[in-house]
Amino acid sequence: xxxxxxxxxxxxxxxxxxxxxxxxxxxxxxxxxxxxxxxxxxxxxxxxxxxxxxxxxxxxxxxxxxxxxxxxxxxxxxxxxxxxxxxxxxxxxxxxxxxxxxxxxxxxxxxxxxxxxxxxxxxxxxxxxxxxxxxxxxxxxxxxxxxxxxxxxxxxxxxxxxxxxxxxxxxxxxxxxxxxxxxxxxxxxxxxxxxxxxxxxxxxxxxxxxxxxxxxxxxxxxxxxxxxxxxxxxxxxxxxxxxxxxxxxxxxxxxxxxxxxxxxxxxxxxxxxxxxxxxxxxxxxxxxxx
Amino acid sequence: xxxxxxxxxxxxxxxxxxxxxxxxxxxxxxxxxxxxxxxxxxxxxxxxxxxxxxxxxxxxxxxxxxxxxxxxxxxxxxxxxxxxxxxxxxxxxxxxxxxxxxxxxxxxxxxxxxxxxxxxxxxxxxxxxxxxxxxxxxxxxxxxxxxxxxxxxxxxxxxxxxxxxxxxxxxxxxxxxxxxxxxxxxxxxxxxxxxxxxxxxxxxxxxxxxxxxxxxxxxxxxxxxxxxxxxxxxxxxxxxxxxxxxxxxxxxxxxxxxxxxxxxxxxxxxxxxxxxxxxxxxxxxxxxxxxxxxxxxxxxxxxxxxxxxxxxxxxxxxxxxxxxx
Numbered sequence: 001x002x003x004x005x006x007x008x009x010x011x012x013x014x015x016x017x018x019x020x021x022x023x024x025x026x027x028x029x030x031x032x033x034x035x036x037x038x039x040x041x042x043x044x045x046x047x048x049x050x051x052x053x054x055x056x057x058x059x060x061x062x063x064x065x066x067x068x069x070x071x072x073x074x075x076x077x078x079x080x081x082x083x084x085x086x087x088x089x090x091x092x093x094x095x096x097x098x099x100x101x102x103x104x105x106x107x108x109x110x111x112x113x114x115x116x117x118x119x120x121x122x123x124x125x126x127x128x129x130x131x132x133x134x135x136x137x138x139x140x141x142x143x144x145x146x147x148x149x150x151x152x153x154x155x156x157x158x159x160x161x162x163x164x165x166x167x168x169x170x171x172x173x174x175x176x177x178x179x180x181x182x183x184x185x186x187x188x189x190x191x192x193x194x195x196x197x198x199x200x201x202x203x204x205x206x207x208x209x210x211x212x213x214x215x216x217x218x219x220x221x222x223x224x225x226x227x228x229x230x231x232x233x234x235x236x237x238x239x240x241x242x243x244x245x246x247x248x249x250x251x252x253x254x255x256x257x258x259x260x261x262x263x264x265x266x267x268x269x270x271x272x273x274x275x276x277x278x279x280x281x282x283x284x285x286x287x288x289x290x
Numbered sequence: 291x292x293x294x295x296x297x298x299x300x301x302x303x304x305x306x307x308x309x310x311x312x313x314x315x316x317x318x319x320x321x322x323x324x325x326x327x328x329x330x331x332x333x334x335x336x337x338x339x340x341x342x343x344x345x346x347x348x349x350x351x352x353x354x355x356x357x358x359x360x361x362x363x364x365x366x367x368x369x370x371x372x373x374x375x376x377x378x379x380x381x382x383x384x385x386x387x388x389x390x391x392x393x394x395x396x397x398x399x400x401x402x403x404x405x406x407x408x409x410x411x412x413x414x415x416x417x418x419x420x421x422x423x424x425x426x427x428x429x430x431x432x433x434x435x436x437x438x439x440x441x442x443x444x445x446x447x448x449x450x451x452x453x454x455x456x457x458x459x460x461x462x463x464x465x466x467x468x469x470x471x472x473x474x475x476x477x478x479x480x481x482x483x484x485x486x487x488x489x490x491x492x493x494x495x496x497x498x499x500x501x502x503x504x505x506x507x508x509x510x511x512x513x514x515x516x517x518x519x520x521x522x523x524x525x526x527x528x529x530x531x532x533x534x535x536x537x538x539x540x541x542x543x544x545x546x547x548x549x550x551x552x553x554x555x556x557x558x559x560x561x562x563x564x565x566x567x568x569x570x571x572x573x574x575x576x577x578x579x580x581x582x583x584x585x586x587x588x589x590x591x592x593x594x595x596x597x598x599x600x601x602x603x604x605x606x607x608x609x610x611x612x613x614x615x
């Protein structure tokens with residue numbers, strides 16, 4: 001697409017995500033504060049009751065309450081409070097993971113308003129994001145023209161295409177998965193394997209949510225989440241481009257196949273020929289049988 | 291003997307292979323994750339019983355460690371409050387099929403996720419091969435689903451072609467399909483889920499269907515996870531089938547939408563549109579009035595891959611031919 005059009009589209013998407021973040025922040029933040037207050041109260045009450053020893057029922061109640069709070073996204077202990085999941089930066093990050101259909105799930109709207117909003121929001125946002133990613137993918141494709149113009153294996157065009165596609169896959173894996181995974185592993189304290197797992201689960205938009213960047217509190221959390229969002233978008237666009245390249249490769253490598261209609265027409269022609277040939281011998285056979 | 295087109299035979303073979311692929315994935319997940327999960331359940335239980343037998347008053351350190359492990363367990367979908375052994379672990383066969391299905395459709399709920407290193411590694415490999423496979427598979431099926439859909443469209447052309455423009459009839463066609471989809475893929479299943487799931491009301495169920503069909507898959511709602519759920523394996527399998535069918539219908543909808551050139555906004559964003567416009571300009575300046583017939587662009591968006599083959603664009607002449615006017 002024209003660069004100007006792409007820039008406008010990107011601006012539209014950015015604004016859309018920011019607006020989504022703002023709305024979600026408005027809806028979820030209050031609810032979260034309330035949940036946090038209740039969870040704190042539960043915790044302190046339990047601590048007070050512990051001085052006379054604890055019964056099974058109290059433990060269960062306590063644990064159930066903790067789990068309930070955790071399911072709603074809040075973990076309260078006396079050494080740290082979980083970083084807010086619905087502050088502005090996190091809400092925006094969530095909005096982005098929704099319209100890219102990654103949908104981690106470690107964080108999800110708890111209020112009915114939030115849920116209703118996300119349904120409408122995603123309905124509009126997903127197609128828009130789809131267009132952006134397709135457009136970005138095309139641009140990335142253009143950037144790779146020097147690679148595509150090179151001929152690696154002169155004699156066989158199909159193998160040459162295959163080699164180029166494999167190089168592309170390796171390149172994308174390296175730039176979008178292996179290198180960022182190193183950075184994430186260092187920042188998040190994950191093992192390198194887990195970080196690679198995280199990048200690929202994200203790039204495929206599967207998005208389990210068992211590993212999500214930026215959940216713990218640190219000074220540069222907002223910037224970190226912003227840069228990570230850029231990475232996600234570029235990564236997804238790369239996957240879009242990769243898939244279209246693989247489709248092209250398949251088209252070139254797969255043998256020329258006739259469409260079903262052409263096959264049918266050919267068959268009919270052959271059958272007509274055969275039946276007109278068969279008529280003559282049949283005529284001579286019948287009188288013998290009769 | 292029934293004569294099948296070669297392509298139909300190939301599709302059947304692909305469908306069978308795909309089923310096999312799902313079964314293989316489910317078996318591997320079950321085998322890898324089952325032991326790990328049982329271990330985790332055992333540990334959490336022991337932790338809990340130790341907590342109880344420790345009759346002395348707790349220190350904050352112990353309590354925090356306890357909470358931390360409870361939380362980790364919850365994160366992994368393991369309940370720590372059940373008195374008796376949990377009815378079923380997470381990685382039973384029915385659940386594993388469900389998991390494989392949500393992996394290949396990229397829904398990826400996450401409530402149940404691989405815990406072991408081997409499980410994660412296999413997951414990645416399985417997905418990187420399986421997702422393109424799923425796309426190819428779905429595309430082929432949607433291509434065939436388009437045949438009766440087109441027949442319906444031509445039926446509408448026959449009945450209304452003399453009253454309305456092609457574009458309007460196409461819109462009507464799309465909206466009828468859209469309403470049918472909302473009813474059959476969203477509203478009816480939502481009603482069923484709200485009846486089957488004790489804690490879900492209708493809106494929760496609808497929300498679940500929506501989050502699943504868009505493949506966002508947050509995982510805050512998962513059918514069949516109620517501890518007292520009867521016939522859980524069948525329930526999960528049925529849900530997996532629902533997810534696949536629903537996604538096919540969604541793809542079909544998109545394919546129909548894509549066939550309406552006036553709505554094909556995406557086209558304007560592709561480099562090919564520049565070539566098209568150049569060609570149009572050249573023709574306009576060069577020759578007679580007839581502009582180039584709109585040529586269908588291959589859908590480059592992998593996330594919503596629509597029909598793979600060139601979709602035929604009906605022009606006014608084609609409508610006339612089809613309706614016999």
